[in-house]
Amino acid sequence: MDTLLLYLGPVILLLIVLGFVTYAILAERKVIGWIQGRIGPNQVGPWGLLQTVADILKLLIKEDTIPKNADRTLFKLSPILAFVPSFAVLAVMPFSAQIQFANIGVGLLYYMAVSSITTIGILVGGWASNNKYALLGGMRSAAQMISYEIPLVLSVVGVVLTVGSLNLNEIVAAQQKTWFIFPQIIGFIVFIIASVSELNRTPFDLPEAESELVAGYHVEYSGFRFAFFMLAEYVYIFAMSSLTTVLFLGGWNAPFGWTFLPGILWFIIKFSLVVFFLYWVRATMPRIRVDQLMQFAWKVLLPVALANIVLTALLKEVPFLAHYY
């Protein structure tokens, strides 16, 4: 039974994630449509529910084109490199007290480490396409994701200091009374900004800046391979929103002791709020410039994140506040 679950579990998760991606894309288009005074997709299926299915179907039956001068091996490898880590990071995510696939001691570190592999996939894709726009997009992406990984990691150090563990389960457990968003508000802000940037979403969507680089690193990709890049992007939204929920919003813990809903539902509600926030920001913000992006990471986010660590360490010693930290 256990062995069966061991093999079946990830498959179910994959299906759930695929389902999420399908409807996350639809939800994004709907939400942005509503914000912009439109209805959004509403033609395919009732309320447009089958829109993404139709889009994916279209992508799957499209001709698989590889540019003549592209590096064929790398070109084919790159979508896989980009997608696999995005799915692998979900293994350590505690969706509720019961649902988690790998409860490893360094869960948080694992997430950070594995997610950075995607950068290589994107860079390889940009390079292998042998297209100038793709190359620029790939370069931007590499620079951006490496830069923002540092404040991202540093911003969660405050949480880690408080809990004293890198295990995501223990982090959730430590938030039974107070969610970390309150004592770690600085860390939270830095984390949200850095995570939006890691996700390559507006206002940090420079690698695929449409108005500048046409489509960025995946400009030459079409059909199935493009679908994989898309998939990776949205699986990361899933993963990053989960991580935000787990680290700062108390995971599956019910707020105000409202335990009439099961933990997993609370998780989904908080998770949806984070996802909605991402869509909302995308509908509002212009794109930041590439040099401002770098300056922002190194000159603003990094010092703030460092200061947050120091502050957390100091407050841990203040007798009155110590039990929050």
Place this chain on the structure above:
Amino acid sequence: MIRTEEMLLNVGPQHPSTHGVLRLLVKVDGERIVEAEPVIGYLHRGTEKLAEDLSYTQIIPYTDRMDYLSAMTNNYAIVHATEKLMGLEIPERAEFLRVIVMELNRVASHLVWMGTYLLDIGAMSPFLYAFRDREQILDLFNELCGARLTYNYMRVGGVKWDAPAGWIKKVEQFTTYMQKQIKEYHDLVTGNEIFIGRTKGIGSYDQQTAIRYALSGANLRVTGLNWDLRKDAPYSIYERFAFEVPVGEDGDLYQKYLCRMKEIDESLKIVAQAVGEFPSEGKIMGKVPRVLRVPEGEVYVGIESPRGELGCHIVSKGKDKPWRLKFRRPSFYNLQILPILLKDENLSNLVAILGGIDIVLGEVDG
């Protein structure tokens, strides 16, 4: 051996933010632009050549297609030049209608600019909001002259249609509505720190350069020069209306944005005044011979289109067709400064600077 190499990037003619079919040959060193050369002509339709075989009335629909975002001002340029050469008197009601539609068209055009500019910079929603509000102007025009973009509304001697019943009321309602909407745009865009960061201090040039390059419209005023043909070489009945000419200081993109937003405000003021003083009755066509024979001579008139000075130069030999028709197309002049502005800029600024000039390729290519 490691060496760096300049890369030739071909931006356009099919690129999301070249506003049509402009092509830019950009030499980049990393993301820094070393040299940029605009290549135009992909939308050249030979309006000036075609006009030599067309009667003056027939040219009007062709002008609709030059600057297709403000066809009303284009219409006006050709009919105004023709009227000047013929020495025609225009009925007052027609003049009022002309001013109302031209200023509404200016609002519509600036809204498109604002929307697409924000889209270039990466914000999606302002584009849709701008189009939502512009839609109302287009509906007004549709009701007035039966078309949403290519109006073909003005005629030598007047305008084609009188305002339908209730139209003036609708225009009035729209001005109040739009004045409220402007505040929303300011909330959404003007104070946005990312937007300010993208535009402030970028792509600036001084007044002398602007004059030498014969820039016009907001591109010239943003350098601090108060130059608006509606005030400085008044045509139609603009002298009757009180409005201000917004100017900037050092010609950066943020001020260009502010200038154009204020111009929307001022245009709405003119429309409101014109609607208030709108004559309750009167003719919409002056005394015009059935076949337009324009006396021999030459005339140049410049009017203030949303993009700058739109000039019309007619040389007539006394026939019903112009001997030579030349349009001073403001986008064509304004675009010339682009290579200078782009030099040594970051590639991300390319779209911001190009968008800031506010070109319409139909006009650049004639």
Place this chain on the structure above:
Amino acid sequence: MIGLIKGLNVTLKNMVKPKVTYNYPKEPLQMPDRFRGIQYFDPDKCIVCNQCVRVCPTDCISLTGKKNPDPEQKGKVIDTYDINFEICILCDLCTEVCPTEAVVMTNNFELSTYSRDDLFKNKEWLFKNDKNIRSENTLNPIPVKKPAGGASS
């Protein structure tokens, strides 16, 4: 930061505002009366004066007349009348000059076809296009003269 929050506020407020899109292909758009759509042509009214052909800026109209079959009447009647909608720009000039309102605008605008040849519309097709005809058309309506002096030189 304040600007960003203000902006987020604006977008959130717009999310609950009524939507402004049309359900276009499913619900036909209501165009105002003056809308310039595909022309309607009434052969009985046409006096073959050729003004529309002369005024057309793109030369998309072609017509031929024939002798009036009624031997008692002078003048011509229309034989063929074609508008090439590949190049017609619906500028309204032909209806403006037509003295008898034989060619008038309608509110119909859907012209898309799979073949360019279909855009070449003849007299019969234009006559059948008789829905949503515009009420005011010619700029200077000239009372219909007696058929004797109908056709201009």
Place this chain on the structure above:
Amino acid sequence: MSEEEKKPPVRPKPAAKKPEPKPLPPSPKQPVMDALATTLKEKFGESAVMEGYINQPNDHLCTLIISRENWLPVLQFLRDEHSTPFDYLQNASAIDYETHLEVVFHLHSLEKKEMIAVKVRLDHENAELPSSTALFPAANWNEREMFDLMGITFTGHPDLKRILLPDDWVGHPLRKDYVAFDKEV
């Protein structure tokens, strides 16, 4: 298309229907015009200004016809040294009058809000004019346009090539003797 009188339209006729020109009332701009012509003649010699007249229908526009040799110096003078500095190139155009080509620059003084038209006449065969790009950078594309459509060569232009038409186009369409390759498409 045949013209009874093949003379270039030097003096604009009043907007009257009668064929015989009515004597025009004297223009209020006449003194300005005379002063300008005199200054230029003094500076560049009697032959510099071939003709000067006032285009009355066009808001009494002072129009000068400059000899080809003095084209650049006169522009330079008008831009920099004249008491009313005409520093804004409002419009640059070229006209084919069949007997000759004419290049016309409409210059504007932003300071004094005045406008003049400066013209130069060229032959069809030898249509060459020194480029004024150095004086008015705005003339750059205009001269390319005139080269492209009217076939006027501007010597000293930094980048004289076709601008609107394809590089392999034959002929210059705005010339009256241009024969369209394909009359009807």
